[in-house]
Amino acid sequence: MTPLLLVLSSPSGGGKTTIAKALLAARDDLAYSVSATTRPPREGERDGVDYYFLTDQEFRRRRDAGEFVEWTEYSGYLYGTPQSEVDRILASGRHVMLDIEVQGARLIRQRRSDVVSIFILPPSVDELLQRLGGRGQSRPADMERRVRRAVEEVDEAQHYDYIVINADRTQAVAEVAAIIDAEAHRTPRHASLRDLIGRFKRELAQAADSLAKS
Amino acid sequence: MTPLLLVLSSPSGGGKTTIAKALLAARDDLAYSVSATTRPPREGERDGVDYYFLTDQEFRRRRDAGEFVEWTEYSGYLYGTPQSEVDRILASGRHVMLDIEVQGARLIRQRRSDVVSIFILPPSVDELLQRLGGRGQSRPADMERRVRRAVEEVDEAQHYDYIVINADRTQAVAEVAAIIDAEAHRTPRHASLRDLIGRFKRELAQAADSLAKS
Numbered sequence: 001m002t003p004l005l006l007v008l009s010s011p012s013g014g015g016k017t018t019i020a021k022a023l024l025a026a027r028d029d030l031a032y033s034v035s036a037t038t039r040p041p042r043e044g045e046r047d048g049v050d051y052y053f054l055t056d057q058e059f060r061r062r063r064d065a066g067e068f069v070e071w072t073e074y075s076g077y078l079y080g081t082p083q084s085e086v087d088r089i090l091a092s093g094r095h096v097m098l099d100i101e102v103q104g105a106r107l108i109r110q111r112r113s114d115v116v117s118i119f120i121l122p123p124s125v126d127e128l129l130q131r132l133g134g135r136g137q138s139r140p141a142d143m144e145r146r147v148r149r150a151v152e153e154v155d156e157a158q159h160y161d162y163i164v165i166n167a168d169r170t171q172a173v174a175e176v177a178a179i180i181d182a183e184a185h186r187t188p189r190h191a192s193l194r195d196l197i198g199r200f201k202r203e204l205a206q207a208a209d210s211l212a213k214s
Numbered sequence: 215m216t217p218l219l220l221v222l223s224s225p226s227g228g229g230k231t232t233i234a235k236a237l238l239a240a241r242d243d244l245a246y247s248v249s250a251t252t253r254p255p256r257e258g259e260r261d262g263v264d265y266y267f268l269t270d271q272e273f274r275r276r277r278d279a280g281e282f283v284e285w286t287e288y289s290g291y292l293y294g295t296p297q298s299e300v301d302r303i304l305a306s307g308r309h310v311m312l313d314i315e316v317q318g319a320r321l322i323r324q325r326r327s328d329v330v331s332i333f334i335l336p337p338s339v340d341e342l343l344q345r346l347g348g349r350g351q352s353r354p355a356d357m358e359r360r361v362r363r364a365v366e367e368v369d370e371a372q373h374y375d376y377i378v379i380n381a382d383r384t385q386a387v388a389e390v391a392a393i394i395d396a397e398a399h400r401t402p403r404h405a406s407l408r409d410l411i412g413r414f415k416r417e418l419a420q421a422a423d424s425l426a427k428s
Contacts, residue, residue, distance in 0.1 A: 200339055
């Protein structure tokens with residue numbers, strides 16, 4: 001079965017990272033693509049595991065050389081998905097899961113028609129506002145900026161292949177799992193399925209010819 | 215969530231009816247559309263439950279009046295899916311499952327772009343040949359006719375949205391269930407999802423405006 005390139009996005013606090021981690025823990029047919037970033041490592045983060053930590057100069061050099069499937073700027077730092085990561089995982093026969101922002105997802109959809117994109121939406125606007133504000137004692141101006149950003153993020157949801165409402169985490173994880181299982185059987189995606197149909201037709205026609213001669 | 219119109223097809227003996235019955239037994243969000251036919255009832259079959267049994271004249275009258283979503287001729291008898299059955303089930307909020315031949319599926323795809331079509335393929339050509347011949351002591355000419363028909367049926371598989379290999383029945387049923395769950399979250403299909411996104415955007419923008427004034 002051809003492995004899939006999966007993109008998971010959500011507004012900030014929408015739960016995409018939690019859902020991605022739950023799926024990665026549960027399925028060995030799925031792997032996480034390690035992103036590159038210019039953000040300094042937080043305590044406990046390891047280079048090559050959590051992120052590839054790059055200098056600004058190195059990130060820009062690789063970006064300009066076309067080494068990223070997608071990249072984006074967020075809170076003053078650059079983030080990108082190395083093409084080499086995606087290729088490595090797909091070559092191992094596993095689906096790749098990218099946990100990325102809406103701008104990056106838009107870039108990938110433009111470059112790769114085979115991407116499967118899923119937008120995770122909180123169950124209600126109130127819930128989303130609570131999650132946006134709940135990360136600390138926000139100043140109204142900071143909170144306003146985050147909410148304006150969420151409007152732009154939600155506006156992108158319509159361009160995703162699937163929308164999953166994250167009202168219950170277990171249910172949302174099961175729904176994303178169903179999307180992965182279903183997409184693995186989509187006809188237009190799979191050269192291997194077209195080959196299989198061709199083989200069936202040839203061998204059946206041969207069987208019919210043998211019967212005609214008998 | 216908008217209910218789906220599902221079409222399940224397979225070559226003769228491919229297992230579509232067994233899979234459809236297992237799904238209908240397991241899920242109450244799914245209902246079976248009773249077909250109309252000119253074939254006489256077999257022992258135990260009940261009118262309105264297994265089929266709507268119609269005279270040839272009545273079937274043709276309804277067909278010509280456009281009362282069937284799809285119809286086909288098979289072994290000298292006419293079979294069709296009444297539009298009223300499909301409408302009744304969708305209006306009840308349940309997905310409709312049609313267990314139909316490839317010609318009928320082709321007609322539906324031409325008439326309704328929202329159909330989700332799944333082709334069930336046996337695990338191998340040998341297995342399919344065994345199932346085609348295994349229904350009795352076949353004469354070679356009858357068997358040849360069935361195999362030629364199977365070539366045509368398999369040729370149609372490429373036009374289906376999904377292909378599921380029926381190597382293990384439990385696995386195949388789980389895969390069709392995943393397709394149903396995934397399709398229920400596809401963005402382009404759902405006016406309700408587009409409405410939801412619109413509501414999120416409006417309410418978030420209002421929240422941001424309030425924060426700006428505070």
